[in-house]
Amino acid sequence: MSELFTNPVYRNATITACALGVACALLSVLVVIRR
């Protein structure tokens, strides 16, 4: 788990993935409530 924040490759991926996760979480609510 600590490698996510110490290894630069995983750190960059974690930051990007978390930003993407926030966008996806909001869009997923719209996707599932959409008629």
Place this chain on the structure above:
Amino acid sequence: MSLAIPALGNEVAAYSVAVASCLVTALTIGWFSRRERVNADAAIGIVLVGSMAWGFVALRIYDHAGRPHGSPGGWDFYLLGDVERLSRAAMWSGLCISAAVVVTLAVLAKEILFYCMDPELAEVSGVRAGFVHYLLMLLLALVIVVGMPLTGFLLITALLVLPGATALVLSQRLGTVIAISLVVSLVGIVCGLALRAGPAKLQSGPAMVLVLVAQFVLAYGWSVVRRRRA
């Protein structure tokens, strides 16, 4: 395209072309799904298989031409993603596009939510239904493009369905649903990346999706138990 236009052979140009083609694909699906002759599911099916088939053919043509701009990577990268191959350009575009999506949703929250809950009522109430419809398609396409290196384009759909579906199983209040969806999404992503960085070196896309599915199963089971007790 880089065979016809050599200037498109660098990484940034290739990424820009990928973004542009995804936007065109999204608009095509959006256009079809607003017409009554082809429904949305059929439009997605047609455009998805057409795009995939063109991808296979284009890769074969590129191989046949001797790969003048280097290796495009294996199919497993496009289908399942690989965080270790996430470039700096992909990272920055991911951050900027994610921020732009969040800001757009925040600014137009009222119109978008109204349209998603009841498109007909929203339209007669003055919401620009066509604009919101195509905007949602564009936002989804952008998120799919930037998410592709992380989860692959087969599994990015899981990130666009499972957090919301899990949250909706647990609550009916919009604020709570959004909060749960955010937590579920971030837990899935961080646990998936931790499994990738761990000794087992699992692929990031499948690992994230399995954590998201596990959360959905737990939430569904808990909601069933809660309903029986009530």
